[in-house]
Amino acid sequence: MALKPDRIESYTDISFFCNTVAERGGIVVHLGNGGSGVSMDDASAVVAYPTANTGTKPAGLLLNDVVNLDLTRQHINWHKDEVQLGSKVTLLRQGQVTTDMVGTGVTPTAGADAYYDNDGKLTTVSTNSVKVGRFLSGKDADGYVKVDINIT
Numbered sequence: 001m002a003l004k005p006d007r008i009e010s011y012t013d014i015s016f017f018c019n020t021v022a023e024r025g026g027i028v029v030h031l032g033n034g035g036s037g038v039s040m041d042d043a044s045a046v047v048a049y050p051t052a053n054t055g056t057k058p059a060g061l062l063l064n065d066v067v068n069l070d071l072t073r074q075h076i077n078w079h080k081d082e083v084q085l086g087s088k089v090t091l092l093r094q095g096q097v098t099t100d101m102v103g104t105g106v107t108p109t110a111g112a113d114a115y116y117d118n119d120g121k122l123t124t125v126s127t128n129s130v131k132v133g134r135f136l137s138g139k140d141a142d143g144y145v146k147v148d149i150n151i152t
Helices: none
Strands: 008-018 027-031 046-048 058-062 065-067 082-084 088-099 113-116 133-135 145-150
Touching: 008 058, 046 058, 113 145
Parallel strands: 008 046, 065 082
Antiparallel strands: 008 088, 027 046, 027 058, 058 088, 088 145, 113 133, 133 145
16 A cells, blocks of 8 residues: 555646556656547556656656456456556546655655655656655555645
C-alpha cells in the first residue's frame, strides 16, 4: 500500500491511460505528445513512472494501482482503487496525500520542497526534475510522509 486514505483531492485528472503495471502513490510523467486537444479518449495520452527524470514532465501523483489481471477469472478490486492495465487512471494534480513512495535514503522534513526521482518516488533533491510540491511532515515509523502536491 502506497497511499493512506487521509487525503485532500483538490484537482484530479482522468484523461490519461497507463499501459504499465504500477503502484499508486508516486509521480507519473507524460509519454509522447500527451494526446490531441480536448479528447478524453485519445490512446496517445499515456502516463508511466519515469525511467529517467531528465527531460520528463510530471503529469500527477497516481491514485490507482494498475494491475494486469485475467478478468475472465477474477474481478478488479474497486475498493483498492485498482484499474486494469491499459485503462484510464486518476492523477492528483493538486491536493494532499500521505504516501510511502519516497526515495531510498531520503529524509524529508516539513516545509522542504518535493521533487521526483528516476522511478517516480518523491525526493528532496532537485537534480534534473521539476518541483511537484512540498513535504508537510517527516517520515513516520512506517515510512509514510505527508506531502502537498501542486503540479501546474
